Amino acid sequence: MRQNDEVRIQILATSDMHSRILEGEEGAYIYRAGTYINDVRTHYQNVLLLDNGGSLAGSIVSFYYAIIAPYKRHAMIKLMNALNYDASGISANDFKFGLDFLNRSVALSRFPWLSANITYAMTKEPYFSTPYLVKTFDGVRVAVVGLTSDKMVRHENIEMEQDIAVEHAVTASKRWIRYIHEVAEPDFLIVLYHGDRTRERHTVEGDVENQAQAIVKEAGIIDLIITGHQYETMSDYEGRTAFVQAGQNSEQLIHIDVKFRKRRNTNELLTITPKIVELESYEESQDLLKMTHYDRKAIRKWSNEAIESKNFQFSYPSFSVLLQERHPFIQLLSDAIQYAIPNDITCVHVPLPTSVDLEGNVAHQDIYHTYPHPDKPLDIALSGADIKKLIEYSAAKLIVDHQQVTIDAQQDPTLYQFWTGFDYTIDMSRPKHQRVVAFGLNETHSYRVTMTDYCYRHYRQQLKGVTIHQSATMTMPELIYEILCKSTSLQVEENNVSIIGYE
The missing domain is CATH 3.60.21.10 (Metallo-dependent phosphatases)
Incomplete structure (x- = not known):
């Protein structure tokens, strides 16, 4: 050739x-x-x-x-x-x-x-x-x-x-x-x-x-x-x-x-x-x-522009810590979406599968590395039954390890939902998808909920015929920055979730 x-x-x-x-x-x-x-x-x-x-x-x-x-x-x-x-x-x-x-x-x-x-x-x-x-x-x-x-x-x-x-x-x-x-x-x-x-x-x-x-x-x-x-x-x-x-x-x-x-x-x-x-x-x-x-x-x-004169403590060593009681990081996320759409009921999730420290003097890059996704809050109407169903999906991801409740290692922790605005109990002794008891909402009523579009995208197959009233224009990293810049300190609410039946 x-x-x-x-x-x-x-x-x-x-x-x-x-x-x-x-x-x-x-x-x-x-x-x-x-x-x-x-x-x-x-x-x-x-x-x-x-x-x-x-x-x-x-x-x-x-x-x-x-x-x-x-x-x-x-x-x-x-x-x-x-x-x-x-x-x-x-x-x-x-x-x-x-x-x-x-x-x-x-x-x-x-x-x-x-x-x-x-x-x-x-x-x-x-x-x-x-x-x-x-x-x-x-x-x-x-x-x-x-x-x-x-x-x-x-x-x-x-x-x-x-x-x-x-x-x-x-x-x-x-x-x-x-x-x-x-x-x-x-x-x-x-x-x-x-x-x-x-x-x-x-x-x-x-x-x-x-x-x-x-x-x-x-x-x-x-x-x-x-x-x-x-x-x-x-x-x-x-x-x-x-x-x-x-x-x-x-x-x-x-x-x-x-x-x-x-x-x-x-x-x-x-x-x-x-x-x-x-x-x-x-x-x-x-x-x-x-x-x-x-x-x-x-x-x-x-990236290096920092929030002045603040010493924040929002880090968490493990996912199980977030389940024990109301954590400041979850409160920060809830306050952020309520800042955009002020509904009484909120639904948030951890932004990353692994924990990232957010503490001390915080700059734009620290917020981004903690929450790197452009998720936006949604104003959505859900029935009490829909909300309970979503909580059941989260509760099904939990396991008991060494007498401590945590998320199953095979599950994506970003799909676990943290709800505020009502009380409920998760009973780990019950079968999966039957763990939510003492549910504080009427299952036949409709409620206005602020949740991230990430939650909605991944669970909408389980939500039939829901109404989305609006979508916020600001992303979660921007909203977190706005909350952290406010002069008042973050007020952590009383714990609204009880996890029982594992001791």
């Missing part, structure tokens, strides 16, 4: 970069990735640079651009434009701050965002207009189609549901991959799927369908599938399909070397050779650092 009969294409893939643009101790590897990407472009003619989504949420930087300074041009988009990304997939987390923020980011991008199963709610046409991309390298046609885990999107943002619909990823893949093969006739087809090859996120309903493997088995000819969200970097094969996971935060990236032999009328795929590139050894790109100098300076200035 003559050398000029061979075509080589270098595919570089990143995923879940989470807007990590603060260099140094914050571990922003995007600048090291920039050095590697430019080096590959220097040595190879045919380079395809892809991101698998998750670049717009997941760090204090993303929160800053979405909530604090939405009028500013997002520094992550500036970096991806400068690196000349060819396309990006879309993750569920990219919807975390709502459609307006995502649409603004897409509009500022010089590359397409691909998702074949995110559609307009009314017309069912692709919402981002470009579900796939075709590029030609020395006569070799490469198609890239994007898919997003529908299960993850459903739990991310309820306010966008009147505008978009999320088709089942496997169903959409069957239709679009068949269409692309018929119309574009690619020599090589890549799927950007933002979901996990080995697992999907556990939901309240317990649905853990593995969509990535189903796409490969059912959708038709796929040469390479790039998955995201699982935060691991790996390469493997599923039959003839190369499977790669592109990690997170650009700590590594995937470099796939694809070789073709040119025939008279076709191009024969010879080899697909993926490798994991560790970026720790590469220098940061000084050009990229210079580009974001003032962005990083502004973010750090805001």
